[in-house]
Amino acid sequence: MASTVDKILASRAFWRGVVSIVVFVILWEIGARSKQWMAPDAFAPLRELLGAIGLKKDYLPWIGAVPAPSAVLEAWAVVLGQAGYWQSWYMSLLRVAGGFIAAMLVGIPFGLLLAVSRTAHGIGFPVFEVLRPIPPLAWVPASIIFWPTQELSITFVTFLGAFFTIVINVVGGAKSIDVRYFQAAQSMGSSNWDIFRRVILPGTLPSIMVGSAVGMGITWEVVVAAEMISGGGSQQSGAGGGLGFFIWSSYVGGSYEQIVVGMISIGIAGFASSELLRRLGKYVTPWLRAR
Amino acid sequence: MDRRVTGSTAVTRGHISIDDVVKIYDAQGAAVMAVDHCSLEIEAGEICMIVGPSGCGKTTLLNAIAGFHAITSGRIEMDGETLCSSERPKATPGPDRIVVFQNGALFPWKTNLENVIFGPVMQGKLERAQAIDKGRAMMADAGLAGVELNYPGEVSSGMRRRVEIVRALMNDPKALLLDEPYRALDSLTKSVMHEALLEIYYKNKVTIFFITHDLEEAIFLGHKVVIMTTRPCRPKKVLTVDIPHPRDYGVLTSKRFRELIEETNAAVHEEALKAFQAGEKEG
Numbered sequence: 001m002a003s004t005v006d007k008i009l010a011s012r013a014f015w016r017g018v019v020s021i022v023v024f025v026i027l028w029e030i031g032a033r034s035k036q037w038m039a040p041d042a043f044a045p046l047r048e049l050l051g052a053i054g055l056k057k058d059y060l061p062w063i064g065a066v067p068a069p070s071a072v073l074e075a076w077a078v079v080l081g082q083a084g085y086w087q088s089w090y091m092s093l094l095r096v097a098g099g100f101i102a103a104m105l106v107g108i109p110f111g112l113l114l115a116v117s118r119t120a121h122g123i124g125f126p127v128f129e130v131l132r133p134i135p136p137l138a139w140v141p142a143s144i145i146f147w148p149t150q151e152l153s154i155t156f157v158t159f160l161g162a163f164f165t166i167v168i169n170v171v172g173g174a175k176s177i178d179v180r181y182f183q184a185a186q187s188m189g190s191s192n193w194d195i196f197r198r199v200i201l202p203g204t205l206p207s208i209m210v211g212s213a214v215g216m217g218i219t220w221e222v223v224v225a226a227e228m229i230s231g232g233g234s235q236q237s238g239a240g241g242g243l244g245f246f247i248w249s250s251y252v253g254g255s256y257e258q259i260v261v262g263m264i265s266i267g268i269a270g271f272a273s274s275e276l277l278r279r280l281g282k283y284v285t286p287w288l289r290a291r
Numbered sequence: 292m293d294r295r296v297t298g299s300t301a302v303t304r305g306h307i308s309i310d311d312v313v314k315i316y317d318a319q320g321a322a323v324m325a326v327d328h329c330s331l332e333i334e335a336g337e338i339c340m341i342v343g344p345s346g347c348g349k350t351t352l353l354n355a356i357a358g359f360h361a362i363t364s365g366r367i368e369m370d371g372e373t374l375c376s377s378e379r380p381k382a383t384p385g386p387d388r389i390v391v392f393q394n395g396a397l398f399p400w401k402t403n404l405e406n407v408i409f410g411p412v413m414q415g416k417l418e419r420a421q422a423i424d425k426g427r428a429m430m431a432d433a434g435l436a437g438v439e440l441n442y443p444g445e446v447s448s449g450m451r452r453r454v455e456i457v458r459a460l461m462n463d464p465k466a467l468l469l470d471e472p473y474r475a476l477d478s479l480t481k482s483v484m485h486e487a488l489l490e491i492y493y494k495n496k497v498t499i500f501f502i503t504h505d506l507e508e509a510i511f512l513g514h515k516v517v518i519m520t521t522r523p524c525r526p527k528k529v530l531t532v533d534i535p536h537p538r539d540y541g542v543l544t545s546k547r548f549r550e551l552i553e554e555t556n557a558a559v560h561e562e563a564l565k566a567f568q569a570g571e572k573e574g
Contacts, residue, residue, distance in 0.1 A: 180396035183359050187384040188410035188462055198409075202400035287400050287442040 029070060031063030067257045072264070075257035085246065089265065092227070092242040095151075096219045096273065099158025103215060107163045108208060111170025116200065128167065136161040136222045140229050154226045154242075161222035162215030166208070173207020174200055206288060209281035216277055220270045243269070302336025304370055305465035305498030307356065309333075312365030314351050325351040327523030329365070333466075333515075338492065338499040340513035342506055342559060344566035348524030349502045353468050356500065357390045358382035369465065386410055389459035390468045394475065395451050397443040403454045404430070404439035410462035426461060433457050433491055449480040453487060460491070466498040473508070485511060486540060493537055506559050510551050511542060518558050521566035528558045 008014050030037075035058055038047060051057040059065065067075075079085040113120045114128075136157050143153040181203065185195050227244030241249065243266050250258035282289060314326035325348035333339040343349045354360040356367055361380035366373060374382035389410075390396075397406045407430060408422035417425065430439055433453050438446050443454065452472055459467055473481045485508065492499065503509050509516045516530040534547055542548050 178396070180392050180394070181398060183357070183384065183390065184392070184396040184398075185409075185413075187357065187386060187389055189386050189414035194413060199398070202398070205400070285400070287444060 025069050028063070028066070029068050031060050032066050032068035032071075034060040034064040067260055071257050072260045075255065076261045079258065079261060088241060088243045088246040088262075089269070092223055092244065092266075092269065095155050095158050095223050095227075095242065096216075096269075098155045099160075099223070100162050100212075100216060100219050102155070102159045103162035103166055103219075104212060106159075107166035107211075107215075108170055111167040112174060112200065112204065114167070115171045115174030115204075116196065128164075132164045132168070136218070137225050137229070140226055144230060150230060154223065154230060157226045158219045158223045161218040162212075165215040165218060166211040169207045169211025169214070170204055173204040173211075176207075177203040205285050206281075209277070209285060213274060213277050213281070216273050217270065220266060220273070224266055302496045302498070304335055306335040306370050307331075307333040307466060307498060307500065308366075308368040309352070309356075310366045310368070312352070312355065312367060313363045314348070314355065314360075315363045324523040326355075326362075327520075327525045329525050331517060331526055331529075333498060333500060335370075336496045336498055337514045338501060338512055340509035340516045341500065341502045341519060342504065342509045342516060343502075343519030343524060344521050344563045345504060347519050347521045347562070347566060349519055350470055352524065353390070353470055353500065353502055355382070356466075357388055357468055358384035359390075386414055386462035387465045388468055389462050389464045389466075390470060391452070391455050391459055391472045393471045395443075395448075395455055395472075397451055397455050397458065399443055402440050402442055403435070403446065406443065406454060407458045407461055409458065414462070416463075422461075426457075429457050429461060430454070432494065434487065447480075448476060449484055452476070452484060453491075456488065456491060460495050460497070464497055466500060469499065469501045471502050471504070473503075481508070482540060488512065489536075489538060506552060506555060507543070510548060510555070511538065516555065518555060518562070521562045521569065527562065528555065530555055 037043070038059060047057045050061065055061045056064070110124070114124055115121075139157050139160055140153070143156050144150070147153040147156055177200065181199050182195060185199050190198065223242065224244035224247070227242040228248045231241065231245065243262055246265075247259055247262035250256075250262060309329060309331040312326055312329045313324070316323045316325055329352065331339075341349050341352070351360065355362045355375060358374070358381060362375055362377075363380070364377045366376040367382065368374060369387070373379070374388075397403070398409070401409070404423065404426055407426040408417075408419070411417040411422045411425070412419055427436075427439060430436060433456070435450065435453055435457065438450060438454075443451050446454070455472075456467070473484050476484060489512065501509075501512065506516075510530075510532055513532055514536075516532060517526050518528040518530070519525065520527045530551065532551060534542055534545070534551075
């Protein structure tokens with residue numbers, strides 16, 4: 001265990017990443033504080049220039065309007081102690097996990113069925129292809145009508161975000177398995193079920209993992225937007241609406257620092273779930289590590 | 292049941308008889324003849340080398356024997372049993388005829404040992420534990436000790452090819468069908484593989500139907516070398532290689548070997564030239 005940590009600390013890539021994040025935060029702090037350091041007369045020409053091209057005169061464009069990282073950290077420290085913030089995490093995670101797991105449970109068998117059965121492909125694929133281009137967010141109003149609770153409708157939209165991507169990857173992966181593997185398995189006495197279990201399933205696994213990783217990214221995009229549109233199913237207290245609703249209510253309440261706290265929280269959540277999937281992927285497809 | 296015991300005695304199974312086989316591909320209405328009234332006898336336990344230019348239709352013949360593709364007319368028999376004929380144009384693939392593919396078809400998601408025991412376990416001929424014992428022994432015999440638990444992607448291409456031949460032999464086949472198995476290997480690895488194949492063959496006598504476009508490889512390995520015409524494919528010249536087995540790499544520099552090369556080189560070159568010109572016409 002210690003040796004893994006040592007290895008990471010010794011790696012150039014790790015330190016490059018650390019430096020890049022630190023530099024990013026410093027530049028952001030400087031930019032966000034431009035209103036203060038641009039006040040002296042020495043910067044008058046710069047202010048005139050900004051004004052001349054039609055921008056706000058008092059601070060650097062765009063970045064100057066953003067809360068500084070120090071202020072964001074301060075706001076973060078405050079919300080860390082509030083149950084509502086953690087409730088937001090919990091609700092969003094629940095919806096992403098629910099929608100994503102449902103998408104895997106339905107999408108993987110459905111994709112395999114489309115890949116192995118010409119009949120199923122003939123019946124199922126046209127409908128699938130018509131529904132696939134509809135953006136998940138376009139489903140939000142219909143979903144609210146379909147499902148009895150707000151919770152279910154948001155989870156359903158999240159499900160759609162991952163479902164189509166997973167199915168397309170499973171079908172593509174299963175169809176691209178080399179015909180030689182089927183011929184070899186057949187020669188060596190495999191039944192159709194053996195071929196499915198020992199050739200199609202493992203042969204599709206890498207594509208399943210790729211589809212899942214991409215699908216996971218989409219579920220975070222979708223859940224946040226769905227929470228913003230639907231009000232996140234919040235109770236009267238305003239807590240429990242998910243991270244998307246957390247951002248939205250911060251905006252409505254005028255707390256710009258909290259908006260950024262919400263954004264970074266989603267970034268962390270998305271990164272953590274992708275990393276989890278990457279690890280899972282490596283674990284279930286050990287033969288790809290050999291490449 | 293140990294094959295190595297029976298290996299020294301005469302082989303009595305794996306006689307393949309190809310009788311007047313025709314294969315016509317119907318590609319978008321334009322009929323293309325790939326195999327043209329081809330007749331050929333391959334004796335039990337013989338190494339029969341099929342030589343012809345790329346795309347001449349020799350793989351079509353192999354696929355017909357293996358049962359991957361149908362024939363148009365004719366008949367292929369093995370030990371007197373019909374594999375395919377005009378009435379039943381597609382043979383059923385089975386463990387008595389195992390193909391070793393041009394680019395290899397080891398399952399990349401299985402370890403080498405799991406690949407090797409695949410056949411007997413699938414067919415229910417051996418329990419898993421017995422299959423593992425036999426697989427390990429055969430791999431050790433083929434110089435593959437130590438890579439049992441590696442994935443095929445983790446070993447060299449030469450080793451992969453040997454693992455695949457061991458996987459084929461684990462099915463106790465009557466015939467091995469090899470489709471240019473060493474094409475992708477460099478010439479040094481190739482020469483090692485040739486000796487390794489012969490060594491495996493001397494221990495497990497089976498009929499070998501070996502497709503290649505390399506005349507030296509054909510004469511070095513084969514009891515019989517069949518030179519095919521370019522598309523449509525038909526035997527042009529059948530050469531019996533009278534260099535006694537067991538052979539090793541010393542054969543390559545022997546006088547008789549060079550004589551046989553000279554004897555057949557012209558025929559091979561003529562077909563290669565025809566294939567080249569046909570290709571130019573099409574282009």
